[in-house]
Amino acid sequence: MVGGGILGCAVARELQRSRPGAQVTLVEKEDHLAAHQSGHSSGVVHAGLYYTPGSLKARLCRRGVQLLGEYCADRALPYLQCGKVLIARDQAEHTRLRDIADRARANGVPGVRLVGPAGLAEVEPEAVGVAALVSPGTAVVDYAAITRALAQDVQAAGGRVLLGHRVRTLVPLARGVRVVAEPQPHSAWGAAELTDLFDAVVVCAGLSSDRLARASGGSADPAIIPFFGQYYRIDDAHAGLTRGLVYPVPDPRYPFLGMHLTRRVDGTLTIGPNAFLSAAREGYRGQVRLRDLIEVACWPGFWRFAARNVPTAVRELAGVLSPGQFLTEARSYVPALEGARLTPVGRGIRAQAMTRDGRLLDDFAIERRGPVTLVRNAPSPGATASLAIAEHIVAAVA
Numbered sequence: 356m357v358g359g360g361i362l363g364c365a366v367a368r369e370l371q372r373s374r375p376g377a378q379v380t381l382v383e384k385e386d387h388l389a390a391h392q393s394g395h396s397s398g399v400v401h402a403g404l405y406y407t408p409g410s411l412k413a414r415l416c417r418r419g420v421q422l423l424g425e426y427c428a429d430r431a432l433p434y435l436q437c438g439k440v441l442i443a444r445d446q447a448e449h450t451r452l453r454d455i456a457d458r459a460r461a462n463g464v465p466g467v468r469l470v471g472p473a474g475l476a477e478v479e480p481e482a483v484g485v486a487a488l489v490s491p492g493t494a495v496v497d498y499a500a501i502t503r504a505l506a507q508d509v510q511a512a513g514g515r516v517l518l519g520h521r522v523r524t525l526v527p528l529a530r531g532v533r534v535v536a537e538p539q540p541h542s543a544w545g546a547a548e549l550t551d552l553f554d555a556v557v558v559c560a561g562l563s564s565d566r567l568a569r570a571s572g573g574s575a576d577p578a579i580i581p582f583f584g585q586y587y588r589i590d591d592a593h594a595g596l597t598r599g600l601v602y603p604v605p606d607p608r609y610p611f612l613g614m615h616l617t618r619r620v621d622g623t624l625t626i627g628p629n630a631f632l633s634a635a636r637e638g639y640r641g642q643v644r645l646r647d648l649i650e651v652a653c654w655p656g657f658w659r660f661a662a663r664n665v666p667t668a669v670r671e672l673a674g675v676l677s678p679g680q681f682l683t684e685a686r687s688y689v690p691a692l693e694g695a696r697l698t699p700v701g702r703g704i705r706a707q708a709m710t711r712d713g714r715l716l717d718d719f720a721i722e723r724r725g726p727v728t729l730v731r732n733a734p735s736p737g738a739t740a741s742l743a744i745a746e747h748i749v750a751a752v753a
């Protein structure tokens with residue numbers, strides 16, 4: 356297994372559960388688990404509202420919700436079913452909301468209902484809109500804690516979790532795959548290089564998944580384009596203004612759900628994430644990394660995508676430059692947030708796969724090349740679906 360995010364840990368655990376006696380090794384380049392997407396998400400257990408019926412996302416999200424709920428109960432991990440409303444602010448959004456309601460029903464999401472302004476006020480008394488879709492089953496969790504619990508399960512069943520080792524190459528052989536991983540400088544986890552032979556390797560490398568695909572002889576297409584999303588915490592005096600999660604009606608042209616008000620398992624309320632090109636794949640403090648930028652600039656799809664999205668980029672840039680935009684957006688759903696103080700609480704960086712012709716891949720993408728299985732696109736709701744994605748991958752590897 357390559358990658359100590361929630362997917363890598365879920366797949367490692369599932370492999371070990373389904374094949375008792377198998378020797379499972381999970382290799383992660385950082386000194387701790389959930390260092391990237393899995394530790395920088397909104398923490399939402401998506402109920403499955405938006406996704407194209409029949410797609411992998413739609414199927415694995417619904418199964419994932421069930422498995423995640425059971426897992427959190429089993430391991431006494433927080434699972435706060437606070438519910439969610441998607442709010443339409445005008446007639447155009449209302450039309451799109453009806454489409455989402457149809458999808459939610461087709462996906463078998465329980466309890467969803469469309470309501471008008473009075474129905475919205477019953478669920479979220481401080482929220483306003485012309486209509487809303489209520490999803491009572493949506494929940495929040497701590498995905499980093501879940502990732503660590505999954506890795507503990509792997510170790511408890513005899514598996515190995517090797518932190519601080521970066522996988523450099525994967526060499527598919529006639530029987531099995533040779534994995535070469537080098538210790539990271541200053542790693543607290545030993546200095547030995549790993550050059551072991553495995554029967555099969557599953558790569559869940561998030562922001563590096565295209566690089567590892569290439570390192571195992573796979574196609575360069577799709578490439579990973581990193582999009583960051585900033586979060587701000589809303590001050591305690593205003594944090595009680597919502598009961599659950601408040602989401603916009605997403606723009607169907609993008610795979611991102613739009614800035615939302617998110618209740619966290621610790622009771623705090625955040626607003627975010629926006630979506631803008633990141634100048635470094637792992638630039639959580641806004642760093643610029645030349646290699647990452649050059650890769651984006653050399654990807655032909657990026658320029659096609661950029662040419663189509665100038666107005667959106669300009670709008671998103673305004674939010675990047677001014678946190679006031681976050682509050683303006685939040686107040687359009689919850690006017691009582693007027694005067695709230697926002698404190699930055701970091702950013703997450705999405706590993707978004709983009710094709711050579713500039714299309715953002717919407718569905719989960721899993722590619723099998725002999726003994727190597729590569730997860731090439733696992734955007735939101737990838738964390739929600741993680742245990743179901745693990746079942747899906749392990750069934751195919753077996």
Ligand SMILES: Cc1cc2nc3c(=O)[nH]c(=O)nc-3n(C[C@H](O)[C@H](O)[C@H](O)COP(=O)(O)OP(=O)(O)OC[C@H]3O[C@@H](n4cnc5c(N)ncnc54)[C@H](O)[C@@H]3O)c2cc1C
Pocket residue numbers: 357358359360361362363382383384385388389390391392393394395396397398399400401520521522523559560561562563564567584628702703704705706730733734735736737738739740
């Ligand atoms: C801002 C944001 C908000 C999100 N919100 C939600 C949400 O509310 N609900 C939801 O369901 N999903 C959400 N998602 C999506 C979710 O976080 C991802 O789908 C999920 O975390 C993907 O897990 P992963 O294990 O594939 O990736 P990651 O967590 O990124 O893990 C990949 C791991 O691979 C390691 N790695 C990379 N290269 C190597 C190498 N060469 N050798 C060894 N290790 C390597 C990395 O260090 C990393 O730890 C969100 C994502 C973002 C960015």
